Amino acid sequence: MTSNQDAIVGGDIDSSVDAEIADCLDLSSPRSFFLFAGAGSGKTRSLVTALEHIQKHLSNRLKKKGQRVGVITYTNAASDEIKRRLLFDPLIDVRTIHSFAWSLIEGLNHDIREWLRTELSTDIKILRAEEERGRKGTKASATRLSKIESKTKRLQNLDKVKRFVYSPIGDNRGRDALNHAEVLQLTSYFLKAKPAMQSILVGRYPILLIDESQDTNKNLIDALFAVEAAQKGKFVLGLIGDMMQRIYSDGKDGLGKELPSNWATPGKKLNYRCPKRIVTLINKVRSSADTQQQEPRSDAIEGVVRLFILPSGTSDKATTERAIARSMSKVTGDEKWNEPKAIKTLTLEHRMAASRMGFLDIFVPLYEVESWRTSFLEGTLPVSRFFTEEVYPLIRAKQSGDRFAIANITKAFSPLLTAEALRAAEDKQRHLQKVSAAIDELMTLWKDGADPTLLQVLRCIGQSNLLAIPDRLRMYGSSDQCLEKIMSSDEESESDRQTEQAVAIENFLKAPFSQIEPFANYIAGRAHFDTHQGVKGLEFDRVMVIMDDEEARGFLFKYEDLFGGKATGDKTVEGTRRLFYVTCSRAKQSLALVAYTGSPDRVRRFVLQQEWFSEDEVVTEIPS
Ligand SMILES: Nc1ncnc2c1ncn2[C@@H]1O[C@H](COP(=O)(O)OP(=O)(O)OP(=O)(O)O)[C@@H](O)[C@H]1O
Numbered sequence: 001m002t003s004n005q006d007a008i009v010g011g012d013i014d015s016s017v018d019a020e021i022a023d024c025l026d027l028s029s030p031r032s033f034f035l036f037a038g039a040g041s042g043k044t045r046s047l048v049t050a051l052e053h054i055q056k057h058l059s060n061r062l063k064k065k066g067q068r069v070g071v072i073t074y075t076n077a078a079s080d081e082i083k084r085r086l087l088f089d090p091l092i093d094v095r096t097i098h099s100f101a102w103s104l105i106e107g108l109n110h111d112i113r114e115w116l117r118t119e120l121s122t123d124i125k126i127l128r129a130e131e132e133r134g135r136k137g138t139k140a141s142a143t144r145l146s147k148i149e150s151k152t153k154r155l156q157n158l159d160k161v162k163r164f165v166y167s168p169i170g171d172n173r174g175r176d177a178l179n180h181a182e183v184l185q186l187t188s189y190f191l192k193a194k195p196a197m198q199s200i201l202v203g204r205y206p207i208l209l210i211d212e213s214q215d216t217n218k219n220l221i222d223a224l225f226a227v228e229a230a231q232k233g234k235f236v237l238g239l240i241g242d243m244m245q246r247i248y249s250d251g252k253d254g255l256g257k258e259l260p261s262n263w264a265t266p267g268k269k270l271n272y273r274c275p276k277r278i279v280t281l282i283n284k285v286r287s288s289a290d291t292q293q294q295e296p297r298s299d300a301i302e303g304v305v306r307l308f309i310l311p312s313g314t315s316d317k318a319t320t321e322r323a324i325a326r327s328m329s330k331v332t333g334d335e336k337w338n339e340p341k342a343i344k345t346l347t348l349e350h351r352m353a354a355s356r357m358g359f360l361d362i363f364v365p366l367y368e369v370e371s372w373r374t375s376f377l378e379g380t381l382p383v384s385r386f387f388t389e390e391v392y393p394l395i396r397a398k399q400s401g402d403r404f405a406i407a408n409i410t411k412a413f414s415p416l417l418t419a420e421a422l423r424a425a426e427d428k429q430r431h432l433q434k435v436s437a438a439i440d441e442l443m444t445l446w447k448d449g450a451d452p453t454l455l456q457v458l459r460c461i462g463q464s465n466l467l468a469i470p471d472r473l474r475m476y477g478s479s480d481q482c483l484e485k486i487m488s489s490d491e492e493s494e495s496d497r498q499t500e501q502a503v504a505i506e507n508f509l510k511a512p513f514s515q516i517e518p519f520a521n522y523i524a525g526r527a528h529f530d531t532h533q534g535v536k537g538l539e540f541d542r543v544m545v546i547m548d549d550e551e552a553r554g555f556l557f558k559y560e561d562l563f564g565g566k567a568t569g570d571k572t573v574e575g576t577r578r579l580f581y582v583t584c585s586r587a588k589q590s591l592a593l594v595a596y597t598g599s600p601d602r603v604r605r606f607v608l609q610q611e612w613f614s615e616d617e618v619v620t621e622i623p624s
Pocket residue numbers: 001005006009037038039040041042043044045046242245272273536537538539585
């Protein structure tokens with residue numbers, strides 16, 4: 001954005017905010033601040049402006065003392081974006097909350113062990129008491145007993161752990177590993193209880209800024225307030241966020257209600273992102289939650305909003321949504337609504353995106369293994385990563401005749417091309433031909449337009465040893481016996497199955513390979529689909545929001561409740577209202593809302609009566 005363009009926004013009612021924040025960042029007289037404002041009001045932009053101010057004016061002073069500025073963002077993607085905007089300046093340490101917390105406590109092995117000892121003993125005591133009171137032989141009792149067993153085992157092993165380990169993006173399953181919740185609890189506890197820990201934090205980061213702080217773990221927020229109070233004059237805590245965009249249950253209820261009187265509380269009124277019509281809509285949606293209302297920028301376009309209310313039983317939803325996009329193109333005059341990739345489509349749940357993008361068969365089996373979910377969605381689970389990062393790029397390179405890419409992939413992943421394998425080969429030329437023949441053999445699986453299963457692909461690779469197969473897949477890639485077992489697994493009784501994970505892998509391997517491409521695009525964030533929650537902080541020209549409680553099968557968010565099913569103030573209604581506010585406020589030009597519902601008439605009556613939409617903006621039939 002050039003300064004000229006900024007000037008168009010002109011007579012900017014929020015122009016003093018960045019200067020007010022810059023004043024707070026005075027290291028001789030530091031002042032904490034709370035910048036809470038509506039969607040698209042430029043909070044992230046103000047954060048970057050504040051960091052640029054620090055780079056320009058405080059860099060020398062901070063470097064002399066070996067200090068840095070800490071920035072906590074909600075996602076890895078947001079961290080990367082801020083780092084990029086600040087040209088990867090090492091002065092600014094941008095991290096997610098888990099990475100930040102771990103950076104403070106890593107290596108404090110003795111303290112961690114003692115904390116765990118107390119926690120585990122207390123948990124076991126509570127579980128035992130519950131078990132004594134509760135009914136025996138029930139599922140709840142079995143869960144309690146298994147928890148008691150695993151916690152007791154962990155307690156007994158504690159002294160054997162020399163070094164606790166943790167990965168902010170992993171599943172942390174090992175004996176020495178801490179889980180995500182423990183790392184946050186530990187950090188909060190240490191910061192509250194240990195003055196030395198507070199001094200370490202403030203000594204390292206005299207300025208700590210937290211974006212999306214409405215969703216930052218409440219215990220950690222409380223601990224940081226305690227640090228701020230104890231370290232006055234040495235520390236700036238800057239909280240940035242919007243309570244109307246609190247969509248995770250981890251955040252602190254009522255954050256900002258009892259701020260210390262010396263905090264600065266700059267406010268922003270303008271929405272720089274959304275067209276006029278969308279600003280009016282989100283103001284209406286917000287009006288029953290608080291009194292904050294926004295104004296559009298003076299040069300904002302009018303914009304278009306449509307709400308499509310359709311019965312839950314609508315048969316082919318993907319086709320229906322394509323018809324809706326076509327009708328959006330007509331009402332907006334924007335041809336791009338006819339290009340699926342130019343529309344951001346938001347589903348409440350990953351499964352809904354998987355079904356619309358055509359990768360349900362590979363998705364569901366692995367997604368259902370709870371302990372794998374994080375790494376699976378992040379694309380780091382070895383079982384799926386093998387296909388998305390090694391096999392699929394190799395097949396694509398071969399299909400497009402990209403010899404350079406083929407060479408790179410095989411060099412990086414093929415056991416046949418390691419330095420050792422090449423040294424051991426008697427005739428190098430023949431050895432390389434063998435690799436090439438293995439690739440050709442693999443490609444025959446796609447002959448005449450065939451779409452092999454993942455299992456067929458894996459077995460072919462296993463036979464030639466073309467790629468190194470991850471441990472969990474190895475047995476499926478080599479044994480005939482296993483193949484039979486896999487293929488007949490439908491008939492086997494549940495009790496014959498080894499574990500939940502083995503069953504998941506078997507079902508995953510039955511899926512067609514063609515589903516890998518859309519899946520790989522989805523998890524890499526390259527797809528035009530995302531979840532309602534996943535787009536927090538982002539913006540798109542055209543947004544389609546799919547609301548379908550029946551398909552989402554969730555319990556935290558219920559659009560049926562928001563649209564008149566339950567009264568204002570109900571916890572689910574308010575949570576869903578906030579999510580609705582987040583999704584609607586992502587659109588820069590036009591917005592199509594698609595509500596599948598069991599009571600179309602009630603939803604229509606509700607939105608008209610609330611004046612969220614006008615009659616001509618509500619459509620109750622599938623557009624032709
Ligand atoms: N002062 C400004 N002048 C012009 N454009 C601005 C200004 N501030 C923000 N913008 C633009 O408005 C959009 C929204 O800004 P930003 O993402 O910083 O808002 P936000 O408050 O963090 O939004 P949200 O809470 O919805 O994630 C961006 O495209 C940004 O470049």
